[in-house]
Amino acid sequence: MINLFRQQWWKYTAAAILLYVLVGGMLVPLGPGLRSVTPVTFPADSTVDLVITGYNTHFQEAGDLQVWFKDGVSFYAADSVIPIINSTARVVFHVAAADLGPEHNRNFDLVVNDKLDGTLFMSFATVAKAGSHTDSSTARLKAVTPEIVNARSTQFAFPYREILFQSIRNTFFHVPMWFTMMFLVIFSLVYSIRYLRTGSMVDDVMASQAISAALLFGVLGLATGMMWATYTWGSPWPNDPKLHGAAVGVIIYLAYIVLRGSLNDEIQRARISAVYNIFAIVIFTLFIFIIPRLTASLHPGNGGNPAFSKYDLDSHLRLFFYPAVIGWTMLSFWILSILVRMRLLQLKKSAQ
Amino acid sequence: MGLHKTFPTYRIQTVIFALMLQAAFTLFRKDLLIEFRNRYALGGIVLYVLSSVLVIYFSLNYNDSIRDMSPVIWSIFFWLIILFSSINAIANGFFREPPGRSYYYYYIASPQAVIASKLLYNFVFTVFLILLAFIVFAVVVGDPVQHLPLFLTTALLGGTGYSFLFTLMGAIASRAGNNATLIAVLGFPIIIPILIFVTRLSAACMAGGAADPDTMKNLLLLAAFNVMELLLAYILFPYIWRE
Numbered sequence: 001m002i003n004l005f006r007q008q009w010w011k012y013t014a015a016a017i018l019l020y021v022l023v024g025g026m027l028v029p030l031g032p033g034l035r036s037v038t039p040v041t042f043p044a045d046s047t048v049d050l051v052i053t054g055y056n057t058h059f060q061e062a063g064d065l066q067v068w069f070k071d072g073v074s075f076y077a078a079d080s081v082i083p084i085i086n087s088t089a090r091v092v093f094h095v096a097a098a099d100l101g102p103e104h105n106r107n108f109d110l111v112v113n114d115k116l117d118g119t120l121f122m123s124f125a126t127v128a129k130a131g132s133h134t135d136s137s138t139a140r141l142k143a144v145t146p147e148i149v150n151a152r153s154t155q156f157a158f159p160y161r162e163i164l165f166q167s168i169r170n171t172f173f174h175v176p177m178w179f180t181m182m183f184l185v186i187f188s189l190v191y192s193i194r195y196l197r198t199g200s201m202v203d204d205v206m207a208s209q210a211i212s213a214a215l216l217f218g219v220l221g222l223a224t225g226m227m228w229a230t231y232t233w234g235s236p237w238p239n240d241p242k243l244h245g246a247a248v249g250v251i252i253y254l255a256y257i258v259l260r261g262s263l264n265d266e267i268q269r270a271r272i273s274a275v276y277n278i279f280a281i282v283i284f285t286l287f288i289f290i291i292p293r294l295t296a297s298l299h300p301g302n303g304g305n306p307a308f309s310k311y312d313l314d315s316h317l318r319l320f321f322y323p324a325v326i327g328w329t330m331l332s333f334w335i336l337s338i339l340v341r342m343r344l345l346q347l348k349k350s351a352q
Numbered sequence: 353m354g355l356h357k358t359f360p361t362y363r364i365q366t367v368i369f370a371l372m373l374q375a376a377f378t379l380f381r382k383d384l385l386i387e388f389r390n391r392y393a394l395g396g397i398v399l400y401v402l403s404s405v406l407v408i409y410f411s412l413n414y415n416d417s418i419r420d421m422s423p424v425i426w427s428i429f430f431w432l433i434i435l436f437s438s439i440n441a442i443a444n445g446f447f448r449e450p451p452g453r454s455y456y457y458y459y460i461a462s463p464q465a466v467i468a469s470k471l472l473y474n475f476v477f478t479v480f481l482i483l484l485a486f487i488v489f490a491v492v493v494g495d496p497v498q499h500l501p502l503f504l505t506t507a508l509l510g511g512t513g514y515s516f517l518f519t520l521m522g523a524i525a526s527r528a529g530n531n532a533t534l535i536a537v538l539g540f541p542i543i544i545p546i547l548i549f550v551t552r553l554s555a556a557c558m559a560g561g562a563a564d565p566d567t568m569k570n571l572l573l574l575a576a577f578n579v580m581e582l583l584l585a586y587i588l589f590p591y592i593w594r595e
Contacts, residue, residue, distance in 0.1 A: 196591055251541040258537055262528040272527050275588045276538065279520060282584060283542040286577065 001206065005337035014330035021324040025172040028316070031153050032057040032117035033160030034125070037110055043131025044097040047079070050126065052089045052112065055160060059083035062114035064149055067091050069108040069126070074143040076108075095128040099141045104130040111146065118153040122162075159314050163232045170228045172320050176328035177221030178246070183329055184214035184336065185253075189281050192274040201347065204270035207277060208260060209339040211253050213332055218250045245288035252280045372468070375461045379469030383445070387477075393448070397441045401481060404433045405488045412493070423496055423558035426489075427551045433485055434514065435543065438478045442518040443535050445474065446526040454593075467589035470523070471582070474515040482507045499557035502567070506557070509574045510550035516581040517543055523592050549574040 004010075035053045042048040052067065059065050060083040067089070068075040079092040089112075100106050110125035158168055188210035195203040225243070226236040237243065259276055263269035387394055408429050412418040457466055486507070489495070497503045518539055525534040549570050556567050 248541050248544055255537045255541060259524065259528065259534065262531050262534055264529075268527060271591050271594070272524055275591050276524055279584050279588060280542060282580065283545065286580065287542075287545045 002202070002340075005333075005340060010330060011334050014327055014334055017323050017327035018331060021172050021320050021327055025169050025320045025324070028320075029155065029157050030056055030166055030168070031155060031157035031160045032120060034110060034112060034120050034122040037122070037125045039126075041105075041127045041129050042095075044095045044100055044128050046131070047092060047094045050091045050093055052091055052110065054087045054089075054112070054117075054120070055165075056087075056155075056157070057112075057120070058086050058114065058116040059089045060086045062116040065089060065112070065114045066146070066149070068111045068113075068144070068146050069093060070111050071106060071108055075111065075146045076141050077144045077146075094139070096140050097130055100128060100130055113146070113148055113150075115150045116154055118150055119148060156316065158316055167228055167231055168317070170224060171317060172324040174221060174224040174228055175321070176325045177217050177224060179325050180328050180332045181214045181217040181221060181249075184210045184217065184332055185249075185281060187336075188214065188277060192277040195270060195274045196278075199267075201266075201270065202344065204274065205340055205343045205347070207274060208270075209343055210336055211256055211277070212339060213336045215250065215253050215257070216335070217328075217332055218246065218253070222246060222250065242288075245284075248287060249284055252284055256280065372462055372465045375465035376468035376472065379457075379461060379466060380472050383469065383473040384476075386448070393444060397437060397444070397481065398484065400440060401433065401437050401485050402488060404437065405485065405492055408433070409492050418493065421494075423555045424551070426493070426496055426558065427554040429493075430485065430489055430554065431510070431547060431550050433489075434478070434482055434510075435547065437481050437485070438474075438511075438514050439518050439535055439539060441477055441481065442474050442515065442522045443525070443532055445470075445477075446522040447532070449526070458593075463590040463593040464586060466593060467519075467523070467585055470519050471516055471585060474519045475512055478515040479508065479511040482511050496558040497554075502557040503554055505571065506550055506553040506574075509571065509578060510546065510553075512578045513546040513550070513574060513581065514543065516578060516585055517546070520581070520585045520589070520592075523589065527592060546574065546577060549577070 033055045034057075035055050038051050038053075039048070042050070065081050065083050067078040067081045069078065070076075076093075079094065081092075082090045084090060095106065106128045107124050108126050108128065110122040112120040161168055188207045191203045191207035191210065194200075195207060225246070229238055230236045256273060256276060260269055260273050263272060409418070412421065486503075490497075518535065521535050521539040524538060525531055528534055553567065553570050553574070
């Protein structure tokens with residue numbers, strides 16, 4: 001391991017991968033999506049002008065914009081569709097009061113299709129409500145079969161998600177922080193067990209410096225997560241078991257640092273902190289496996305939410321996400337190698 | 353050769369284990385004896401529990417909220433008092449030992465015997481504290497417990513969890529110059545899972561508390577946690593013990 005730490009090639013590789021992730025992850029545009037429909041509610045039995053606003057869309061350029069209103073499995077065509085600019089289109093649509101059903105209102109999802117943007121979807125986009133008659137257009141709704149020109153966007157872009165928007169790029173920073181922290185913690189556990197078996201000081205240095213590096217990445221993971229949560233979930237510290245696990249993990253390893261600081265004898269410090277490290281990681285693992293099953297979670301892959309691989313992580317994100325995990329992990333081991341070599345030199349100097 | 357025939361390996365191990373348990377019981381009796389001879393320490397802990405309950409009682413009573421305290425709040429207060437008093441009692445148990453005495457134990461008993469005696473002693477003491485705090489709580493603050501057998505099972509399992517965890521942390525802290533803050537710093541983050549289980553379980557056996565469909569599952573998980581702690585303590589304690 002020490003020999004690997006002295007070699008240069010993987011450090012250059014880490015830098016190259018991270019440069020690719022930073023540049024690509026920041027420069028690849030966001031795919032087309034629907035932002036809003038105004039007005040949100042409109043009266044039945046009247047012809048309404050709805051304004052659809054898109055993001056990175058090509059309503060005008062594509063030239064074959066089609067709009068449907070979807071309720072359950074049925075599609076209803078708009079009366080007329082006029083693209084104004086690339087990101088805005090005017091749609092005329094009407095609903096007869098007789099179509100509203102017993103609740104006197106009806107939700108519609110919006111489906112938009114053109115040959116450049118593919119199919120765009122917005123759920124619960126607009127609501128028709130019973131209201132005053134303004135004109136005599138009482139024609140009933142007629143379900144149509146949509147003719148899709150091109151199902152997928154032709155751009156090379158990251159997916160547009162309702163609450164994520166541009167912050168989807170944080171996938172390359174926040175998620176790998178936790179991967180990296182877990183790798184370092186496991187690395188430290190292995191070296192703690194090795195220390196108890198061999199009693200070699202190098203193993204202790206490895207274990208303790210890995211915890212220091214893991215703490216750095218844990219704090220960065222919390223910071224990036226809090227920024228992300230502020231803009232997507234509305235609060236920097238939402239009630240979420242993953243967060244609780246992360247906070248407890250960081251506190252456990254801060255306690256590890258405090259414990260090491262309060263033990264003066266070198267060998268005793270190594271042995272007792274190794275014991276605490278093993279004990280702590282077992283309890284911590286049980287904690288993060290059990291607690292999410294007791295409550296719901298906002299994170300993907302927990303509490304009924306689909307995991308990243310289900311649909312959040314599309315093939316364009318993957319192109320940067322996997323290199324990001326590898327790159328950040330390698331960077332963390334680069335940091336670890338510097339910490340370990342520094343500590344070993346200090347030990348050598350104090351032994352002289 | 354003849355010895356091997358009459359004494360197969362598994363029987364030798366059984367004998368060693370039995371001797372270890374005997375040593376553990378002797379050490380346990382010694383701890384108990386010291387506790388009763390030095391009644392100030394015991395009285396101090398009893399008074400600690402009493403005054404913590406009174407602090408909570410007065411702070412609730414003079415804010416007019418003792419009548420509408422929910423089962424969850426009751427069990428959180430209760431288990432927090434247990435948390436602080438058991439961490440104090442266990443820390444005192446370790447700090448009471450004079451520094452040189454561990455050398456003496458080192459000669460007369462195996463580390464397994466020492467940890468077994470400590471675990472047993474702290475378990476008995478913590479369960480005593482829980483029962484004491486429960487009686488005081490029931491008299492002063494009120495007793496909403498309806499399902500007493502479930503509450504006692506929770507008290508037993510929770511007491512096991514608290515005492516095992518704090519015993520190991522106390523052993524670690526006693527190596528680091530008997531630093532009282534250190535037990536709390538090391539123990540509190542990893543006691544959280546047990547705290548969640550015991551508060552949920554004891555809220556579930558109270559009047560007005562929601563009947564929890566996961567009660568059986570939570571009891572089993574808590575028991576599994578305790579077994580895990582016991583195994584870790586048994587395996588890792590010799591490394592702490594060694595000078």
